[in-house]
Amino acid sequence: MCLIAFAWHSHPRWRLLLAGNRDEFHARPSTALARWDDAPITGGRDLEAGGTWLGVTESGRCCVVTNVRDPRDPQLGVSRGLLATDYLTGSAGASAHAQELLRSAASYRPFNLLTFDARDAFYLGNRPESRAQAVTPGVHGLSNADFNTPWPKTRALMQHLQHWVDMGDDANFAPLFAALADEQVAPDEQLPDTGIGLERERRLSAAFIRGEAYGTRASTVVAIGHDGRGMIVERRFGPNGSFEGETMLRFADSSPT
Template identity: 80%
Template sequence: MCLIAFAWQAHPRWRLLLAGNRDEFHARPSAALARWNDSVVIGGRDLEAGGTWLGVTDAGRCCVVTNVRDPRDPQLGASRGLLATDYLAGAADATAHAQALQADAAGYRPFNLLTFDEAAAFYLGNRPVPKAQAVMAGVYGLSNADFNTPWPKTRALMGHVEHWLAAHGEGDDFAPLFAALADEHRAPDQQLPDTGVGLERERWLSSAFIRGELYGTRASTVVALGHDGRGVIVERRFGPNGREEGETAMSFGEG
């Protein structure tokens, strides 16, 4: 994933409400949202490295991973996507997992990781050093920088999530969230971060939805996990230049 906003323990029906976009090279092979036949994971699948960028389980877990945008970083180490599948299929709860991962986090490519279970949520990262932070109730955002770094598109998506929480009460109409994920508005130059990729690329990457021939938004996903243990995950997929390639919606949970 490259853009995420989520609400944790901030809604009367949904324990977790998460909306995010996965940006990736279109040539990188991946499978659509599905129940994996060799794992408890429900999610899309990276067919190159075998992991996932976002997944859930019937046991009420959710995990999502982003990279860290820094062209100076050599990107060495184990695949980030394996972090998500290891957590989702593992026995450790979110708290124990966070404590254990800090010892091994440096061995992975640059990552940000969000983990959720029935009782706790954590942000974990490994740049510039391994770190773990418990997430309290509220609305948060994450992109290709540290947790809650106020990039314009991250702040904007957080605002849309906050508006959805206020406007939809007990509802499950996710259309406004998908509309926010489809926003192609670019931030003014004075608000752009400087991550070392140059001004033109910073402009292009500043929108929630990135349209491109070789690289761009591959999937938009909404996850809603209820206090009763039941949930829904919806994925919309896109090809080169934003071409629509289908939608999958799945219910899950053991409520």
């Protein structure tokens, strides 16, 4: 994923409400949202490395990963997509997993990771150093920088999500998908300087990126209730933002909460 906003324990129905966009080269092969045959995961699948950028389980666990934008980093190490599958197929809760991952986080390509279970949520990253922090209740955002870094598109999506929470809605996700589809480019004075040049900073400042070779491949909303029941909705896009389909899957917690 490249843009995420989520509400953690701040909605009467949903313990987690997450909205995010996956931006990627269109030529990189992946599968659509589905229940995996070989693992207890529901999510899309990167066919190049075998992992996922966002996934959930029937027990109400969720994990999402982004890269870190730094053209000076050699991007060496274990695929960050495996971080999500390892958490979702493992038995450790978010807290225990965070402490365990800290020991090997430096061996992965630059990443930001969010993990959620029935009780806890954690942010983990490995640039510039490995670190982990518990997520507090409220609305948070993440892109290709540190947790809650106020990039314009991250801040805007957080505001949309906060408004959705404040309105008391619980099932109409159309406003969230509309926010994820926003192609507004941020003013130059608000752009971060991540070393990729002004023209690319402008292009990547929109929530939804439309391009022939690179752009937004999927917009996803995850909603997990306090009872563990939930749903995940994915809208997929091809080159130049062409709509390729939508999938909605429900899941139910099979363990006591």
